[in-house]
Amino acid sequence: MPELPEVETVRRELEPWLEHAIVSHAALVDAPEGKKYANLSRCIGQTIEAVQRRGKFLILPLSEGDELIIHLGMTGIITPKLPAKHLRVKLEFHNAATLYFQDTRRFGRFLVVKAGEYQSLPTLASLGIEPFDEAFSADYLAKQLAKSRTAIKTYLLSQKPVAGLGNIYADEVLWQVQIHPRTASNAVPKNLMPQLRDAIVDILQKSIEAQGTTLNDYRTVNGEVGAYLEQLNAYGQAGKPCPRCKGLLEREVIGGRSSHFCPQCQQ
């Protein structure tokens, strides 16, 4: 769930709260200092200069050369309401606002690093282009996909060809363009590249407009669910008729991830 549209929704809601806010308190709660949660005390006294997003990461540049990096993992929620369970981080600001990070499964990340020093976050360090970057063209995508022989589904999830797709939107994009998820990345027909690029941009954009997709845990900062769930064509729809050709949608594990597709019209 927290894929690009969900993280972008959270970013947009956090921006008015946090831009120019001064951190007065930052502490871990029931979370071990380590790779996933680190150096929080360093942001105390610093001003948050912006609320940015790269792929599924939130990046908050701080006034003394650090960055606060937040990743929601699978179950991370940022909320102004004290969570009943699984609170991991508490942040307070000079303007009296308080924000909490709740993360049931502890797959999220919440750490302060020196700006740009991402060696503890390899996915962020080697993250692909932003899908809304104007340089993300069909030609660019073709060059990226030519670099790998793994299943296109798996390669999209790697964040390398383009940032921000997770299991839900990767399945939705491949369904939209009628590409079988097991197709080798470097064997995806060149003539499909414009459609593939457009599907990635359009689906992510439409999901942002719906505030993302809530399967179980994801909530916006305001506590709302993401409504894109109602627009899913493939993800989680195994056994139902394909909305396009009426064949039965199937579920298969590809690269260790549950994958949903139409065996009839996805080649």
Next chain:
DNA sequence: AATGATGTTAGAGA
């Protein structure tokens, strides 16, 4: 009880 879940990453092998 057993199974599966939205993401990332360490480690192993090629």
Next chain:
DNA sequence: CTCTCTAACATCAT
């Protein structure tokens, strides 16, 4: 060194 694959992380719901 790079590419690819697998399992692990922690917790809850069904």
